[in-house]
Amino acid sequence: MDLDGAVVIVTGASSGIGAATARLAAGRGAKVVLAARRADRIEALAAELPEALAVSTDLRDPAQIAGLVKATLDRFGRVDVLVNNAGQGLHVPVEQIQLEDLRSVTELNFYAPLLAMQAVIPAMRKQGAGAIVNVSSMTSRMVLPGVGGYSATKSALNMLSGVARRELAPDGIVVSLVYPSVTATEFHQSLAAGGRVGGGRSPVKPHTAESVAEAILGVIASGEEEVLLTQDWG
Numbered sequence: 054m055d056l057d058g059a060v061v062i063v064t065g066a067s068s069g070i071g072a073a074t075a076r077l078a079a080g081r082g083a084k085v086v087l088a089a090r091r092a093d094r095i096e097a098l099a100a101e102l103p104e105a106l107a108v109s110t111d112l113r114d115p116a117q118i119a120g121l122v123k124a125t126l127d128r129f130g131r132v133d134v135l136v137n138n139a140g141q142g143l144h145v146p147v148e149q150i151q152l153e154d155l156r157s158v159t160e161l162n163f164y165a166p167l168l169a170m171q172a173v174i175p176a177m178r179k180q181g182a183g184a185i186v187n188v189s190s191m192t193s194r195m196v197l198p199g200v201g202g203y204s205a206t207k208s209a210l211n212m213l214s215g216v217a218r219r220e221l222a223p224d225g226i227v228v229s230l231v232y233p234s235v236t237a238t239e240f241h242q243s244l245a246a247g248g249r250v251g252g253g254r255s256p257v258k259p260h261t262a263e264s265v266a267e268a269i270l271g272v273i274a275s276g277e278e279e280v281l282l283t284q285d286w287g
Contacts (some may be wrong), residue, residue, distance in 0.1 A: 054184050054227075054273050057082030060129045062121065064112055064169065065139030067094035070188065070233065073266035074136055079105060081270065086125045086132075088112070089139065112139045112165035113157070122172040131180055134273055135173045137166035138188045143202040150202045162206035167213060174226065182225040184273045187214045188265075191234040191281065218278060229272045230279040235259045 061078045065071035067089035075085045079102040087095040092109035099107040106128050110121045125132050143150070143158045166187050177183025192200050193207035211230060218228035260282055272280050 054133065054182070054276075056134075056270065056273065058084070059133040060084045060086065060125060060131050061134040061136065062086040062088060062125055062132060062169075062173070063136045063138060064088045064110070064165070066098065067091040070262045070265045070269075071136070071138040072098055073262035074138065074269050075102065075105070077263070077266045077270055078134075079103060083134070084129055086121070086128075088121050112169070113160040115168050118165065118168045119172055122169070122176070126176060132173050132176050132183070133180070134184045134186070135169055136186045136188070136269060137169055138269075139165060140188065140190075140207075142200070143206075144200050145202070146199060147201045155202050158203060159206050159209075162203070163209045163213070166210055170217060170228075174221065174224075177226045178224045180225075183227070184276070185214075185217070185221075185226065185228045186269050186272055187228070187230050188269070189214075189230050189232045191232045191283065194232060194281070215278075227276045229277055231265070231269050231272055232279065232281045233260060233265045233268075234282055 056078055061083045063071050063075045063085060066075050066087035075087055075098060079085045084104045085102055087099055087105060087107045088110040089095050090109065090111050095107040099105040108121045108124045110117045112118060122132065140162045141158050143154055170185055173183065187210055189211055190204065190207040192204040193211055197204065214228050214230050221228060265282060268280050268282055
């Protein structure tokens with residue numbers, strides 16, 4: 054898909070990968086819709102980008118997800134791309150997982166992307182085209198102690214995405230997955246519980262948010278099923 058003139062919703066757009074994706078997409082001519090809870094941050098970012106729309110959204114609330122898509126259609130009349138990027142980590146051993154924490158992370162990492170996909174499908178189907186990119190995690194392709202709860206939510210997203218790709222292909226809607234590994238963002242400052250795996254230092258050299266954003270835009274352009282951003286974990 055050519056991003057020039059495309060309407061692109063980016064969730065988790067207040068920082069990190071989401072903000073980098075929004076900037077890069079806008080730089081390639083997209084009309085970007087920024088979704089996140091931190092209204093001040095997305096409004097400031099929207100002011101930097103041409104034709105951008107900031108919609109304060111708690112992605113754990115189904116009504117607010119529906120409102121996000123409605124606001125997009127009200128402003129632009131279409132939605133071409135959905136980037137499901139919002140997510141939260143849960144980095145504790147399996148025996149220490151608290152159900153409340155797991156439920157909250159599941160709502161954001163798995164339920165929210167599902168509901169956002171469901172919200173944009175009717176418009177994309179009517180248009181006869183659309184792209185959905187779900188941001189997963191390389192931990193879902195590993196057996197990494199300490200991140201079992203988080204990885205489980207991303208593994209569920211992987212399966213959902215693969216099935217949706219096949220179900221929606223006849224409608225011209227392409228569903229793809231991007232798997233970042235450790236990335237230099239605020240992610241580890243907002244975990245539901247726990248801390249960085251391996252302690253204070255990252256076990257690998259982190260990706261930049263911009264490099265992950267390039268991968269996201271690349272998969273929108275190519276329509277590939279998945280892109281893995283691997284690192285050497287030793």
